[in-house]
Amino acid sequence: xxERDAEAIxxxxxxxxxxxxxxxxxxxxxxxVVIGSRKADRAVAAAEEVRAKVPGARVExxxxxxxxxxxxxxxxxxxxxxxxxxxxxxxxxxxxxxIVVSMAVPLATAIGDGxxxxxxxxxxxxxxxxxxxxxxxxxxxxxxxxxSAHRLQHLADPVECDVIVSGDKAPREAVMALCALVPGLRGxxxxxxxxxxxxxxxxxxxxxxxxxxxxxxxxxxxxxxxPEA
Amino acid sequence: xxERDAEAIxxxxxxxxxxxxxxxxxxxxxxxVVIGSRKADRAVAAAEEVRAKVPGARVExxxxxxxxxxxxxxxxxxxxxxxxxxxxxxxxxxxxxxIVVSMAVPLATAIGDGxxxxxxxxxxxxxxxxxxxxxxxxxxxxxxxxxSAHRLQHLADPVECDVIVSGDKAPREAVMALCALVPGLRGxxxxxxxxxxxxxxxxxxxxxxxxxxxxxxxxxxxxxxxPEA
Numbered sequence: 001x002x003e004r005d006a007e008a009i010x011x012x013x014x015x016x017x018x019x020x021x022x023x024x025x026x027x028x029x030x031x032x033v034v035i036g037s038r039k040a041d042r043a044v045a046a047a048e049e050v051r052a053k054v055p056g057a058r059v060e061x062x063x064x065x066x067x068x069x070x071x072x073x074x075x076x077x078x079x080x081x082x083x084x085x086x087x088x089x090x091x092x093x094x095x096x097x098x099i100v101v102s103m104a105v106p107l108a109t110a111i112g113d114g115x116x117x118x119x120x121x122x123x124x125x126x127x128x129x130x131x132x133x134x135x136x137x138x139x140x141x142x143x144x145x146x147x148s149a150h151r152l153q154h155l156a157d158p159v160e161c162d163v164i165v166s167g168d169k170a171p172r173e174a175v176m177a178l179c180a181l182v183p184g185l186r187g188x189x190x191x192x193x194x195x196x197x198x199x200x201x202x203x204x205x206x207x208x209x210x211x212x213x214x215x216x217x218x219x220x221x222x223x224x225x226x227p228e229a
Numbered sequence: 230x231x232e233r234d235a236e237a238i239x240x241x242x243x244x245x246x247x248x249x250x251x252x253x254x255x256x257x258x259x260x261x262v263v264i265g266s267r268k269a270d271r272a273v274a275a276a277e278e279v280r281a282k283v284p285g286a287r288v289e290x291x292x293x294x295x296x297x298x299x300x301x302x303x304x305x306x307x308x309x310x311x312x313x314x315x316x317x318x319x320x321x322x323x324x325x326x327x328i329v330v331s332m333a334v335p336l337a338t339a340i341g342d343g344x345x346x347x348x349x350x351x352x353x354x355x356x357x358x359x360x361x362x363x364x365x366x367x368x369x370x371x372x373x374x375x376x377s378a379h380r381l382q383h384l385a386d387p388v389e390c391d392v393i394v395s396g397d398k399a400p401r402e403a404v405m406a407l408c409a410l411v412p413g414l415r416g417x418x419x420x421x422x423x424x425x426x427x428x429x430x431x432x433x434x435x436x437x438x439x440x441x442x443x444x445x446x447x448x449x450x451x452x453x454x455x456p457e458a
Contacts, residue, residue: 151454225446
């Protein structure tokens with residue numbers, strides 16, 4: 001059993017392409033990773049996959065609500081249409097001081113339309129929907145929407161992408177620090193959580209660009225002219 | 230009097246920072262530029278400013294509706310809140326086959342709020358509003374929203390920014406070719422005009438980043454992983 005560890009990173013939906021990619025990268029950086037899934041056995045299998053690719057990785061797999069209390073930062077990497085249900089399912093397991101990271105994008109695939117468009121969210125963005133559902137004292141941060149799963153999983157190369165991180169200052173900076181663990185990722189201060197409205201939509205634009213330019217490994221984004229940290 | 234010239238580029242609102250920057254860059258690339266303004270004398274003064282900075286520049290200044298018929302591509306570089314009125318004012322001067330470029334961003338400054346947020350446009354984006362108002366046979370393309378005026382005007386340096394260009398294929402490609410005239414600018418196929426909804430919002434995000442990172446010259450955007458043209 002993994003004990004509660006503020007330095008650990010939980011990745012719910014860590015069996016999916018993007019969540020697994022983050023798990024591989026954070027484990028490779030030496031961080032303890034807790035993979036969550038709706039089914040514990042799938043999470044355990046994903047953890048084994050991480051260990052196979054990253055020798056010495058500290059990684060465990062659990063059902064989502066069991067994984068949640070074990071880490072300081074809980075990344076939601078479930079498909080957008082499962083986001084609300086997932087947050088409701090872990091609500092009782094979250095504790096004040098924890099940080100929940102929303103990387104969901106409200107793609108129109110959720111309503112049977114295409115991935116190059118989004119649907120409108122009443123709260124403004126998927127991240128603000130998560131914030132609406134999260135218990136008091138739990139900070140919600142928006143990040144990682146535009147990072148290619150393929151690039152994350154291809155451990156030999158840097159990811160070459162800026163991550164626009166939005167939310168309140170202290171949790172935002174904690175998530176920006178996570179970005180620095182991954183070669184080629186750079187966390188950028190994206191201001192208040194409501195800016196997730198823009199960042200989430202950018203993913204739909206990038207998906208269209210990936211199709212038009214035939215880049216199955218996924219394009220990345222860089223800001224030019226940013227002062228060195 | 231400048232005669233009608235399909236290779237000429239009209240820039241309405243070319244007396245403003247961003248329009249003047251584009252005028253400088255296109256003139257420097259050897260293209261004939263027609264600056265438009267609500268007042269002809271201001272357009273004439275801006276044309277003189279371009280000639281002073283770009284020796285040999287072919288540039289003239291006219292009132293907007295007089296400038297409009299002189300060029301194949303008409304760039305709208307007026308503040309967002311004047312966009313609809315400007316299009317209505319040049320409607321009779323536009324001819325089938327011309328291309329109108331919308332670079333407007335519906336910043337919330339239009340309603341007395343801040344530049345880091347946008348207002349909703351009934352048609353979906355400022356570019357689609359322009360398309361709604363443009364006469365039949367005139368193509369509307371969305372581009373240049375995210376290009377820093379400061380960087381455009383600083384002729385000594387490349388601009389270092391990707392321009393996401395959205396609209397129908399032939400006019401979109403014509404505008405992407407304009408981007409290639411400016412060192413450091415790269416036109417990127419942004420798909421259908423409706424994607425301007427995303428690109429316009431990105432400007433508000435960039436403005437916030439410019440403030441937070443204290444970059445008065447303005448950040449740029451690059452896509453990473455794009456195949457070479």
